[in-house]
Amino acid sequence: MTQAPGMDEHAVDEQRLLASFESTIGRHDRIEPRDWMPDAYRRTVIRQVAQHAHSEIIGMQPEGQWIGRAPTLRRKAILLAKVQDEAGHGLYLYSACETLGVSRTELTEMLIEGKQKYSSIFNYPALSYADVGTIGWLVDGAAICNQVPLCRTSYGPYGRSMIRICKEESFHQRQGFELLAMMMRGTDEQRAMVQESVDRFWWPALMMFGPPDDDSPNTAQSMAWGIKRNTNDDLRQRMVDMTVPQADALGVTLPDPDLKWNEERQSYDFGAPDWDEFKAVISGNGPCNTQRIAHRRRAHEDGAWVREAAMAFAASSSVERVETPEETR
Amino acid sequence: MTDVSGEWPLYEVFVRGKRGLNHVHVGSLHAADDEMAIRHARDVYTRRNEGVSIWVVRSSDVTASSPDEKDPLFAPSGDKVYRHPTFYEIPDNVPHM
Ligand SMILES: [Fe+2]
Ligand SMILES: [Fe+2]
Numbered sequence: 310m311t312q313a314p315g316m317d318e319h320a321v322d323e324q325r326l327l328a329s330f331e332s333t334i335g336r337h338d339r340i341e342p343r344d345w346m347p348d349a350y351r352r353t354v355i356r357q358v359a360q361h362a363h364s365e366i367i368g369m370q371p372e373g374q375w376i377g378r379a380p381t382l383r384r385k386a387i388l389l390a391k392v393q394d395e396a397g398h399g400l401y402l403y404s405a406c407e408t409l410g411v412s413r414t415e416l417t418e419m420l421i422e423g424k425q426k427y428s429s430i431f432n433y434p435a436l437s438y439a440d441v442g443t444i445g446w447l448v449d450g451a452a453i454c455n456q457v458p459l460c461r462t463s464y465g466p467y468g469r470s471m472i473r474i475c476k477e478e479s480f481h482q483r484q485g486f487e488l489l490a491m492m493m494r495g496t497d498e499q500r501a502m503v504q505e506s507v508d509r510f511w512w513p514a515l516m517m518f519g520p521p522d523d524d525s526p527n528t529a530q531s532m533a534w535g536i537k538r539n540t541n542d543d544l545r546q547r548m549v550d551m552t553v554p555q556a557d558a559l560g561v562t563l564p565d566p567d568l569k570w571n572e573e574r575q576s577y578d579f580g581a582p583d584w585d586e587f588k589a590v591i592s593g594n595g596p597c598n599t600q601r602i603a604h605r606r607r608a609h610e611d612g613a614w615v616r617e618a619a620m621a622f623a624a625s626s627s628v629e630r631v632e633t634p635e636e637t638r
Numbered sequence: 639m640t641d642v643s644g645e646w647p648l649y650e651v652f653v654r655g656k657r658g659l660n661h662v663h664v665g666s667l668h669a670a671d672d673e674m675a676i677r678h679a680r681d682v683y684t685r686r687n688e689g690v691s692i693w694v695v696r697s698s699d700v701t702a703s704s705p706d707e708k709d710p711l712f713a714p715s716g717d718k719v720y721r722h723p724t725f726y727e728i729p730d731n732v733p734h735m
Contacts (some may be wrong), residue, residue, distance in 0.1 A: 404666040463655065619671075620644055623671035
């Protein structure tokens with residue numbers, strides 16, 4: 310068989326592009342939107358950034374429902390600002406994702422149709438105001454652990470979004486810790502509320518880093534491409550090591566009988582999260598999966614007339630502008 | 639362009655961090671028109687006094703050079719090393735230069 314004359318050239322071209330892509334990655338330089346990139350790299354970044362964006366957006370729900378029931382005006386203002394930040398994080402990440410050629414409409418649809426995932430943690434309910442504190446301390450704490458290394462991820466727009474996000478996250482974690490510390494100085498009942506909340510959130514927070522390394526088939530490729538900078542287990546260990554002294558300062562216990570300092574490793578040993586529960590939650594069977602998606606879908610559908618009206622208004626006022634002579638405007 | 643079923647157009651956002659600095663690209667957002675883009679940019683990109691001035695421009699109005707770094711557009715400056723101060727050798731005993 311003879312090959313079509315164009316084929317060889319095309320293959321050589323692709324090889325040259327791939328070599329240049331790989332040398333950029335090798336130099337720890339960033340890939341930018343208009344650069345050539347392998348399809349699999351594009352798909353992987355889209356999947357990860359979309360999942361991250363969806364998590365920020367869905368993540369507003371458990372805490373958002375407490376805004377109207379905040380115990381003081383100070384707490385209400387703080388919670389409102391925090392939840393608004395999470396909306397902002399979602400928007401930075403959606404716009405980073407869109408630079409890869411996927412539209413906002415498609416992303417929203419993939420979320421509400423369950424075709425793309427979001428962090429398992431947001432499928433757990435926030436049952437008391439202490440949970441607002443625990444979410445800030447542990448959930449935002451885990452998010453920070455995960456996000457700080459992502460500031461150096463290989464896809465430029467993703468890394469730049471992470472830098473903005475990390476600057477804002479530290480307020481989230483600190484307000485949560487402060488809230489819990491205040492409750493711990495309160496009554497026995499308040500202290501019990503904090504402990505009960507920490508007991509519920511500890512394991513789900515550790516699950517946020519994803520499955521253990523030996524059960525995480527995509528990690529190696531993502532690290533080779535510089536999309537991820539650390540393995541799930543590395544980050545989980547880092548989280549545990551950071552959190553134990555904070556828990557001591559707070560005066561709460563972490564619900565893990567295996568948790569103890571390992572002098573040799575200069576790190577804490579800890580037990581394994583219930584990975585069956587994790588799998589159930591990410592595959593749709595957590596306590597709140599259905600309600601989270603239903604809420605997001607409702608908000609999207611209820612907002613349709615606003616989006617359409619704004620477009621109609623923009624179209625009519627741009628017609629007017631064309632028809633009105635410059636001097637009279 | 640990518641007119642996905644009536645989606646609001648995409649805008650690029652530039653923020654001047656403080657007086658004396660250039661506007662810098664900070665990201666993008668969707669808005670129905672220019673005015674809304676400014677308002678959204680304030681909410682999304684300057685919640686903590688990150689700026690004193692915002693520019694927005696429709697992404698479709700941006701003209702860009704070709705993506706490759708080795709683009710011939712930048713080639714003419716590549717071989718003009720004499721445009722950089724390090725090209726010139728000045729004796730060590732000549733101060734302030
Ligand atoms: Fe966030
Ligand atoms: Fe946060």
